[in-house]
Amino acid sequence: MPTVLEVKNLSKNYGQLAAAQEVSFSVSENEIFALIGPNGAGKSTTIRMIATILSPSAGTAEVLGYDVTKEANQVRELISYLPEEAGAYKTLTGKQYLEFMANLYSNDKKIITEYINRGAELAGLGERLKDKINTYSKGMTRKLLLARTLMIKPKLAILDEPTSGLDMINAMEIRKIIREFSRQGMAVLLSSHNMLEIEFLSDRVAIIDKGKIHEIGTSVELKAKYNAKNLEEVFVQATRQV
Amino acid sequence: MHKLLTLIKKEIREMVTWQVLVPALVMVGLFMFIGNVLGKEQAKAKAPQEVLVVNNDNSTTSRAMIEVLKKSNFKVNELGVAPLMVEGATAKERDKAIADATISQAKEKNISVAMIIPAGFGVGIDNFKPQKIETFTVMKNFNFQSSQTKAILDAAVASFNNFLSDQMISKKAGGGVPADYKNPIVRADTVIIGERQAAVSPGQVIGFVQGQATFVPIILFVIITLAATMIATAVATEKENKTLETLLTAPVDRRHIIIAKMAGASTVALIMAGVYILGFGYYLKGLGAGVGGGQLGEAAAQLGLVITPSGYALIGITLFLGILCALSMATVIGSFAQDAKGVQGLISPLMILLMIPYLLLLLVDISTASPMLKYLIYAIPFSYTFMAIQNVFLQNYQLLAFGIAYSFLFFTVFVLIAGKIFSSDKIITLKLNFGRKRKQVG
Ligand SMILES: Nc1ncnc2c1ncn2[C@@H]1O[C@H](COP(=O)(O)OP(=O)(O)OP(=O)(O)O)[C@@H](O)[C@H]1O
Ligand SMILES: [Mg+2]
Secondary structure, three states: OOEEEEEEEEEEEEOOEEEEEEEEEEEEOOOEEEEEOOOOOOHHHHHHHHOOOOOOOEEEEEEOOEEOOOOHHHHHHHEEEEOOOOOOOOOOEHHHHHHHHHHHHOOOHHHHHHHHHHHHHHHOOHHHHHOEHHHOOHHHHHHHHHHHHHOOOOOEEEEEOOOOOOOHHHHHHHHHHHHHHHHOOOEEEEEOOOHHHHHHHOOEEEEEEOOEEEEEEOHHHHHHHOOOOOHHHHHHHHHHOO | OHHHHHHHHHHHHHHOOHHHHHHHHHHHHHHHHHHHHHHHHHHHHHOOEEEEEEEOOOOHHHHHHHHHHHHOOEEEEEOOOHHHOOOOOOHHHHHHHHHHHHHHHHHHHOOOEEEEEOOOHHHHHHOOOOOOOEEEEOOOOOOHHHHHHHHHHHHHHHHHHHHHHHHHHHHHHOOOOHHHHHOOOOOOOOEEEOOEEEOOOHHHHHHHHHHHHOHHHHHHHHHHHHHHHHHHHHHHHHHHOOHHHHHHHOOOOHHHHHHHHHHHHHHHHHHHHHHHHHHHHHHHHHHHHHHOOHHHHHHHHHOOOOOOHHHHHHHHHHHHHHHHHHHHHHHHHHHHOOOHHHHHHHOHHHHHHHHHHHHHHHHOOHHHOOHHHHHHHHHOHHHHHHHHHHHHHOOOHHHHHHHHHHHHHHHHHHHHHHHHHHHOOHHHHOOOOOOOOOOOOO
């Protein structure tokens, strides 16, 4: 499988604080790669560097060979990013929001229409898509944003806690969608606090704490290594050792 | 280009909302209203003023006095005293009855000024003895109109005095024009503004200009504050909602994000400036209805105190640039804020920058100010905004041109700073929290 994302010794310092330290991993086509770790571990920091909005203090990350700092513009053509706890423009309707974003990813009318139609379908909001976003519930907004992220069929989807704040049914639906897109070739980098979700979704997992990656492997491998029944136990043991 | 237009469209959609348009429209309405009211008041002052006169003397002199009053643009209501003459009443009782009748008549007819010419008035004057006139002023408020009432009374008494002293002078002097004896000096006033001059008194010019220029800075202050807060809040809200993070990962030129923000802000500024000019035009028109051209209007035109189309253009450009300066600064301020709430504290330096020239220009004459104060005023771009109309009136074209160039430079610098912030990760990591420890990017 060809490699889509290659991260090498990526670091980020906020003054004295080393939020990410020499983080290295790779994600290939069709693969779903998950970052797990306690609050403040450095998941979002790592993700934002790869998403080209934070500049690394050291190290590199490449998307299909393009460097995230030196060739950020090329990288931005290939990725799509869902920030944690994000909102949308409150004065727009859901439909207008999808239209706005679709127009930023292509100049071609036909492709734009295709994006919008796919987004509308993925959002699953029906008639509510015509309502202003400030009338949406948290879950509805999250679904709209995920639809926006995936509608352009990126080479690499970067999802920071994609299902946080969603009920079980909606979360399941979204996991299914992510999986489906991944089967069609999309590489996925995600973070989550939900171990069930990670076991269900991800092909490989990295356990990150205090800015450092402690383990990388499939959930089966990690469970075997720590002699644990589930990922939750692995998580507790791996982060306790630090 | 397509993406830039998409961004601009979205910014305009976000920024040009009813929250912006409604205050702007209210502003035009306010301008129109104030202009109209002032115009009407001025017209009212021109109309014949009503006075109530009780002629208890009924001599040739007192009758002539009333005729003089009528000729001097007063509407005279006379109250007959005959019905009040009760047989057997003392002089005191009679006087009291007349005074009571005068007051009740004035109130009934809604006349604010009344006067009683006492019996024996004419004889006294004929013997060159100063005589007393009783006056009554019915006060209903203490504003602009009450000073009008005082003016009516003063004018009526003055016209009496004038008439009587003329009469006395011509009797004693035996020939000649009485006015020449009273005022041997005749003033010939000339007011000079820049290269122009007109034969008009300085008091009239000051009154004319102040009528036009008092409300302007206040309303300008409000508009700039409103627009700046709005833009800073818009940027901070994008940060807070993380919509900015999404935007920054999209394949769009980051300079376009700034340009679009500026275009949206400029649209708001343009609407504001346009509304402002429109409102000001209505305001002047309302005032003009009262002034009605005439001598003062002619003198004002001679002095260049009339705003020509090119004058309007200069004012418009200056105001627009002033608003742009505020907006570009507010964009930078917004990128320092973590959320919309944080904007409130961060915007205060901008408010102070607005406040300084606003207050100084109201109180200080820059041409005679100390050099330090002068440079302070000239260094703040908003000074030129507040001075715009005055500078057009005074034909300070050099200062206007400098102001435009300086404001443009100021605006450019802040746009570049905003560009620098947006094209690095500072836009995400910058935050200033008053009271909390300051964090900086490594
Ligand atoms: N802009 C910033 N300035 C300073 N420190 C920051 C900044 N952003 C994050 N940090 C710090 O970096 C560390 C890593 O934060 P990060 O957001 O990457 O954690 P996370 O793993 O995503 O946590 P969570 O599960 O809570 O989302 C934390 O200690 C955080 O306080
Ligand atoms: Mg996080």
